[in-house]
Amino acid sequence: MRDLSYARDGHQVFSGLNLDLADHRVGIIGRNGSGKTQMARLIAGLAAPDAGAVTVGGVEVAKDRKAALSTVGILFQNPDHQIIFPTVGEELGFGLTSQGLDKAAARDKAQDILARFNRPGWYDRPVYALSQGQRHLVCLMAVLVMAPKLIVLDEPYSGLDLATTVRLGRYLDALDPGLIHITHDLHSIGGYDRVIWLDQGEVRMDGVPGDVLPAYEAEMRDRGGRDDFADL
Numbered sequence: 001m002r003d004l005s006y007a008r009d010g011h012q013v014f015s016g017l018n019l020d021l022a023d024h025r026v027g028i029i030g031r032n033g034s035g036k037t038q039m040a041r042l043i044a045g046l047a048a049p050d051a052g053a054v055t056v057g058g059v060e061v062a063k064d065r066k067a068a069l070s071t072v073g074i075l076f077q078n079p080d081h082q083i084i085f086p087t088v089g090e091e092l093g094f095g096l097t098s099q100g101l102d103k104a105a106a107r108d109k110a111q112d113i114l115a116r117f118n119r120p121g122w123y124d125r126p127v128y129a130l131s132q133g134q135r136h137l138v139c140l141m142a143v144l145v146m147a148p149k150l151i152v153l154d155e156p157y158s159g160l161d162l163a164t165t166v167r168l169g170r171y172l173d174a175l176d177p178g179l180i181h182i183t184h185d186l187h188s189i190g191g192y193d194r195v196i197w198l199d200q201g202e203v204r205m206d207g208v209p210g211d212v213l214p215a216y217e218a219e220m221r222d223r224g225g226r227d228d229f230a231d232l
């Protein structure tokens with residue numbers, strides 16, 4: 001992110017932010033409203049900066065949407081904000097056909113990824129008949145099938161049962177693509193290479209988890225001990 005400025009409906013979220021996130025696994029933490037989700041949208045190219053640029057693997061993601069599709073994938077907190085097609089197969093195939101694959105090749109790739117996750121029968125399954133956790137898995141497969149260089153995770157574990165969370169965590173940790181993981185669950189990023197603490201659209205602290213997480217937790221406990229919401 002170079003000299004990144006971005007406002008939403010009159011609210012200035014970032015002003016001249018510079019941040020280089022080249023490490024393999026980066027956690028992003030911060031209070032409600034600190035700018036984490038807006039940063040995720042900018043990294044994925046779903047929003048365009050007002051000034052400056054966001055570049056992932058040499059692709060300016062807001063400008064070159066086609067290249068961005070195979071460069072960066074994003075997994076949202078709520079799968080219902082992500083899924084747009086009525087069946088699993090259509091959802092998995094959409095990004096691939098947008099990339100130029102014909103329907104048969106997209107279908108093969110979608111079937112491959114379903115097989116990899118032991119869900120061979122899901123291709124024609126209607127999305128509405130899946131549980132929240134199962135829809136999460138569809139979103140993850142839709143991201144992975146595109147083989148992106150970078151995956152952005154925005155609170156991927158909320159609403160998932162513990163076994164699914166552990167399994168998804170194990171799976172994500174073993175992935176090749178870089179990870180940028182936004183979370184309020186500090187444990188889930190304890191083993192990451194780097195943690196960024198965002199505060200009102202600025203980097204408050206940037207370092208290894210062993211330094212950043214205890215400092216963040218101490219401040220949050222201190223703030224949480226006070227009896228007002230004036231700073232929210």
Ligand SMILES: Nc1ncnc2c1ncn2[C@@H]1O[C@H](COP(=O)(O)OP(=O)(O)OP(=O)(O)O)[C@@H](O)[C@H]1O
Nearest residue numbers: 008009011013030031032033034035036037038039
């Ligand atoms: N559509 C919008 N219009 C105006 N302001 C917005 C809009 N969306 C977000 N904001 C503001 O941008 C700031 C950053 O929001 P963002 O959603 O990135 O926070 P966050 O760190 O992801 O919070 P949370 O932990 O609660 O998910 C907040 O102050 C929020 O009020």
